[in-house]
Amino acid sequence: MAITHLFFDLGSTLLDETAAVQARVERTVERLRGTPQECSLKEFWARMDRAARREAHPYALVMQLQGGAGWEPWPKNLEQVYPGTPELLAQLRKTYRLGVIANQHRGIRERLEAYGLAVYFDDVASSAEEGVAKPNPRIFELALSRAGCAPAQAVMIGDRLDNDVAPAKRLGMRTVWVRQGWGGLAELPGEEFRPDAAVSCLADLPAALASLERSG
Numbered sequence: 001m002a003i004t005h006l007f008f009d010l011g012s013t014l015l016d017e018t019a020a021v022q023a024r025v026e027r028t029v030e031r032l033r034g035t036p037q038e039c040s041l042k043e044f045w046a047r048m049d050r051a052a053r054r055e056a057h058p059y060a061l062v063m064q065l066q067g068g069a070g071w072e073p074w075p076k077n078l079e080q081v082y083p084g085t086p087e088l089l090a091q092l093r094k095t096y097r098l099g100v101i102a103n104q105h106r107g108i109r110e111r112l113e114a115y116g117l118a119v120y121f122d123d124v125a126s127s128a129e130e131g132v133a134k135p136n137p138r139i140f141e142l143a144l145s146r147a148g149c150a151p152a153q154a155v156m157i158g159d160r161l162d163n164d165v166a167p168a169k170r171l172g173m174r175t176v177w178v179r180q181g182w183g184g185l186a187e188l189p190g191e192e193f194r195p196d197a198a199v200s201c202l203a204d205l206p207a208a209l210a211s212l213e214r215s216g
Helices: 018-032 041-052 058-065 085-092 108-114 137-147 161-171 202-215
Strands: 005-008 097-102 123-126 154-158 174-178 197-199
Touching: 005 137, 018 041, 018 058, 041 058, 085 202, 097 108, 097 137, 108 123, 123 137, 137 154, 137 161, 154 161, 154 202, 161 174, 174 202, 197 202
Parallel strands: 005 097, 005 154, 097 123, 154 174, 174 197
Antiparallel strands: none
């Protein structure tokens, strides 16, 4: 069946979270200094790297290992749109209907507006606004229903094997794993997590989609 709809995750897919992660980790290390949970910046990063290979949210795992110390707030103001993203979305929108399926706080449409991306998306499903979060299949089903497309007509594009690839595959959607951010370091935990295609950056997405179209 021909692909007619593309659904994107947001963090580490369309938005570069590198600076936000860096700031959060630095603030965490500084706050823990002199406490029983103290950890050097180098060691914290090393633990994040190890955790990312088996856990999609490495900060959460490292903080758990640090004795459950409170999390630093997420600095949303440091997120940036990956270079070339608006141009890519404009190109894709000529062929496909575009949507977003993301675990996000309320106000996702306003954030997309602020990033200059809202104009490209017809369908937006946010966990806070839908009352259900990935990997629960219900959020995917809601997005598909509103878009009026069958799962086989849609592709889910995201950085996480657990939240984006596996649940979408179970519904019959095709999947593209964008190996950016911490999610891109994950080791494949099983065949049900294997994406239909994988790219190292969004610039490689058109070629991956063309391959999926050829394979049917």
